[in-house]
Amino acid sequence: MKSKIIAGLMLAALSGGAAFAQGAPIKIADVAELSGGGATVGNNWKNGIDLAVEEVNAKGGVLGRKLEVSHADSQSNPGIARAQVQKALDGEPYVLLGPGYSGSVKVTAPLAAEAEITQIMGGEAAELTQGGNKYLFRTSFGQQSSMPKVAKYINDELKAKSVAIVWVNNDFGKGGRDVITKEFAKYNIKVAADLSTEAGQADFAADVSKIKAAAPDAVFVYVNEEESARMLKELKRQGVTAPLIGETTLVGQKVVELAGDAANGARGHVGLTTDAPVDLVKAFREKFVKKYNYVPDHNGIKGYLAIYMVKAATEKMGKVDPKGVANALHGLTIKAAQEPGILMDVTFDEKGDIDRQGFLVEIVDGKQVIKQVLPKLN
Amino acid sequence: MSNLLDLLVAGLATGAIYAIVAVGFTLLWQTSQTINFAQGEFVMLPAFLMLAAMHAGVPFWLAIIFGILLSMLLLGLGFKMLLVDPMLRHGVLPLAIATMALAIGIKEAVKQFFSAEASPFPSIVPAGDISVFGRLVSLQSLGVLALAISAVVALTLLLNRTSLGHQMQAAAQNPTVARIIGVPVERMILLTFLINAFLVALASLLITPIYLAKFSSGEVLGQAAFIAAIVGGFNQVRGAIAGGLLIGVVDNLAAAYVSTQYRAAVPMLLLIVIILFRPQGLLGRPEERTV
Numbered sequence: 001m002k003s004k005i006i007a008g009l010m011l012a013a014l015s016g017g018a019a020f021a022q023g024a025p026i027k028i029a030d031v032a033e034l035s036g037g038g039a040t041v042g043n044n045w046k047n048g049i050d051l052a053v054e055e056v057n058a059k060g061g062v063l064g065r066k067l068e069v070s071h072a073d074s075q076s077n078p079g080i081a082r083a084q085v086q087k088a089l090d091g092e093p094y095v096l097l098g099p100g101y102s103g104s105v106k107v108t109a110p111l112a113a114e115a116e117i118t119q120i121m122g123g124e125a126a127e128l129t130q131g132g133n134k135y136l137f138r139t140s141f142g143q144q145s146s147m148p149k150v151a152k153y154i155n156d157e158l159k160a161k162s163v164a165i166v167w168v169n170n171d172f173g174k175g176g177r178d179v180i181t182k183e184f185a186k187y188n189i190k191v192a193a194d195l196s197t198e199a200g201q202a203d204f205a206a207d208v209s210k211i212k213a214a215a216p217d218a219v220f221v222y223v224n225e226e227e228s229a230r231m232l233k234e235l236k237r238q239g240v241t242a243p244l245i246g247e248t249t250l251v252g253q254k255v256v257e258l259a260g261d262a263a264n265g266a267r268g269h270v271g272l273t274t275d276a277p278v279d280l281v282k283a284f285r286e287k288f289v290k291k292y293n294y295v296p297d298h299n300g301i302k303g304y305l306a307i308y309m310v311k312a313a314t315e316k317m318g319k320v321d322p323k324g325v326a327n328a329l330h331g332l333t334i335k336a337a338q339e340p341g342i343l344m345d346v347t348f349d350e351k352g353d354i355d356r357q358g359f360l361v362e363i364v365d366g367k368q369v370i371k372q373v374l375p376k377l378n
Numbered sequence: 379m380s381n382l383l384d385l386l387v388a389g390l391a392t393g394a395i396y397a398i399v400a401v402g403f404t405l406l407w408q409t410s411q412t413i414n415f416a417q418g419e420f421v422m423l424p425a426f427l428m429l430a431a432m433h434a435g436v437p438f439w440l441a442i443i444f445g446i447l448l449s450m451l452l453l454g455l456g457f458k459m460l461l462v463d464p465m466l467r468h469g470v471l472p473l474a475i476a477t478m479a480l481a482i483g484i485k486e487a488v489k490q491f492f493s494a495e496a497s498p499f500p501s502i503v504p505a506g507d508i509s510v511f512g513r514l515v516s517l518q519s520l521g522v523l524a525l526a527i528s529a530v531v532a533l534t535l536l537l538n539r540t541s542l543g544h545q546m547q548a549a550a551q552n553p554t555v556a557r558i559i560g561v562p563v564e565r566m567i568l569l570t571f572l573i574n575a576f577l578v579a580l581a582s583l584l585i586t587p588i589y590l591a592k593f594s595s596g597e598v599l600g601q602a603a604f605i606a607a608i609v610g611g612f613n614q615v616r617g618a619i620a621g622g623l624l625i626g627v628v629d630n631l632a633a634a635y636v637s638t639q640y641r642a643a644v645p646m647l648l649l650i651v652i653i654l655f656r657p658q659g660l661l662g663r664p665e666e667r668t669v
């Protein structure tokens with residue numbers, strides 16, 4: 001009797017393999033900075049993913065199949081990220097999510113491309129999408145789209161003639177510094193000081209005193225969140241009064257929490273913020289706070305969006321085909337009206353870069369205040 | 379020039395904190411031949427103890443007292459009884475390695491039970507500037523410097539001017555003779571462990587508002603204090619103070635005038651040069667132990 005049942009099951013498995021797979025969960029692999037210098041980035045990203053997966057599964061999954069995500073820790077180290085991605089790819093995931101650090105994306109992207117697995121990541125370095133990789137997608141603006149907006153703001157609104165640039169010496173920081181330096185040249189803005197800092201640097205006294213000595217009209221700060229907080233504190237401690245401009249990493253939620261009063265007055269361009277005057281984003285923020293008991297930064301939104309990108313692409317294909325995800329995403333416009341999980345209308349181009357509305361924010365009394373909404377281009 | 383002054387003030391403020399940590403380091407070495415490679419983590423932990431107390435709803439000032447007392451219990455008494463006493467009889471090296479293990483243990487425990495992310499930490503010195511000789515100097519830098527210096531002065535007075543201090547010196551210099559003349563050597567050794575725990579808790583209170591509370595922040599501090607102790611002279615408290623201040627200033631000047639990338643290497647180079655030309659350290663005396 002028992003052997004008959006087993007035989008029957010085997011037969012069913014053989015003949016109805018496809019039907020059987022229909023119900024199996026879709027496996028997604030995430031590799032993120034869960035510890036180390038990028039822990040803020042990675043944990044927000046992970047929590048955003050988990051929240052979206054929970055929602056999607058509660059509504060019946062994607063094409064009737066549940067999503068199942070495994071998280072691996074890159075320890076904010078590109079070498080470990082590479083090993084973790086290789087391990088994740090060996091498990092033949094449907095899609096690879098992460099990492100968040102550009103340096104880690106740079107070393108892992110070739111692996112995913114070779115496996116023909118779509119990689120949806122958090123990196124913002126300009127070069128990432130310029131190497132012709134057909135499987136790599138951003139969840140936020142790359143530096144080539146954000147830096148020109150920052151430079152324009154510094155020129156038009158602040159009318160600064162000289163700027164001190166503080167950047168973190170890794171792929172992310174150097175990429176941003178290179179793009180903005182070119183943009184400054186277009187406006188004839190002088191670089192009064194060009195300061196490279198180290199990832200994980202604790203003491204910024206020397207860097208800030210160099211800024212003081214250079215007496216620039218504005219300071220452009222492009223370092224990661226924790227270092228941004230330390231930098232802001234030191235700038236305040238040494239009484240630097242020039243306007244401080246940056247990107248999301250200068251005016252993020254975590255920075256405000258860490259730097260306290262010192263963050264007030266800092267301005268930056270952000271592609272994603274939970275303070276955006278958009279109803280769906282506000283609803284997302286509420287759900288996130290309810291689940292995790294803290295306000296996420298942009299990385300939380302990025303992780304959340306990544307899952308809905310997978311959902312939209314899969315529904316466009318009408319089937320679960322790992323090799324087809326990238327194709328489905330290229331040129332895809334996802335409207336928030338149809339897929340509320342995407343929060344704001346977004347279009348992916350052939351390189352994997354995105355087009356979406358952005359915001360210029362200033363920290364006022366410890367809160368991000370939206371100063372300008374920069375519309376979606378197309 | 380004004381730039382140099384800013385760098386000096388900031389360097390002295392950080393250096394003063396290094397000095398406190400380095401003093402504790404030499405105290406432990408003097409009295410019980412303990413090279414504490416977990417000293418950096420000892421500085422990191424009290425801030426988290428204070429934060430944990432604050433999360434439980436305790437006001438900041440009470441959290442400070444709680445943090446200091448708990449540090450003295452864990453990092454003073456507990457450290458001595460559970461790790462140093464059992465390991466020391468097997469030699470200096472096994473003990474040193476055991477402290478390395480302890481460092482990893484503390485770091486990972488904080489990461490697991492608290493968070494891998496940095497947390498903000500309130501400053502006991504208010505933000506703002508005051509005018510010194512017509513120049514604006516940060517109140518925080520001065521406050522840190524003042525507190526650190528008073529701690530060091532108080533410690534020096536304790537060691538040199540009181541009977542208790544003399545007993546500690548005796549216990550460190552020659553435990554056998556000290557015992558014969560009636561010095562409670564064991565108690566004196568325990569006292570140095572408690573003093574070290576107090577000093578690291580104080581350093582934690584001063585440095586964490588600037589560096590943020592993070593499980594890994596002890597690495598830099600421990601290394602700086604270690605170098606400071608060797609540069610100054612491992613067997614002299616005043617050597618450790620001089621070494622700490624020197625490393626703080628050199629580190630800041632190196633970051634400004636050499637490069638941020640190589641800043642960490644400059645104190646190391648200083649260490650090598652001093653070891654080559656003055657093995658006992660700047661203020662150390664060869665072949666002698668004293669506190």
